Amino acid sequence: TQLLEQSPQFLSIQEGENLTVYCNSSSVFSSLQWYRQEPGEGPVLLVTVVTGGEVKKLKRLTFQFGDARKDSSLHITAAQPGDTGLYLCAVANAGGTSYGKLTFGQGTILTVHP
């Protein structure tokens, strides 16, 4: 059983469409991070959400942390080809594990076609 269930695993859409990626768990987290990884690169941190119910916006990307701090979503408005990549949610020190450890969801591979 995955600590973080991320869905969908694959998403192929046309430029201009909207999409939402989900990251769910039965555990409560003090914070949750979202990363984007482009082909041939390492993951890049997009945002950290900390407060239950929190909404953060980064241009066309909107991130939400669930009220119970068990889940999060990433919504992209008017997707562009440059949004193509692997999107990962992650939590630190999850489940009482040793400090310094990031646990990732399975990832969502997004392809935006021109």
Add this chain to the structure above:
Amino acid sequence: DTEVTQTPKHLVMGMTNKKSLKCEQHMGHRAMYWYKQKAKKPPELMFVYSYEKLSINESVPSRFSPECPNSSLLNLHLHALQPEDSALYLCASSQDGGRGLGTEAFFGQGTRLTVV
């Protein structure tokens, strides 16, 4: 400088070779990490160094040997690897290895390793 620099970017090695991957950061971060990533999968943690001491080894085979010469450098020594070890090896750093916001990770570009 908010970069984590990894060298080399690509490496092809035979199963009897010895090679090393290098990682450097100058952000004053005190925690550094090695992750292994297979295609279309999330990164998997291998090692964590905190304040230059090995704090986590995720049961990694001994053919992978990490080293932290100082707070800015992290090496991964490779010896007698198997073809299934071929993957993208990512180095990362964070402000500290504790809890909360200090765990946000900065990743390098990775080393694409192919074992033949």
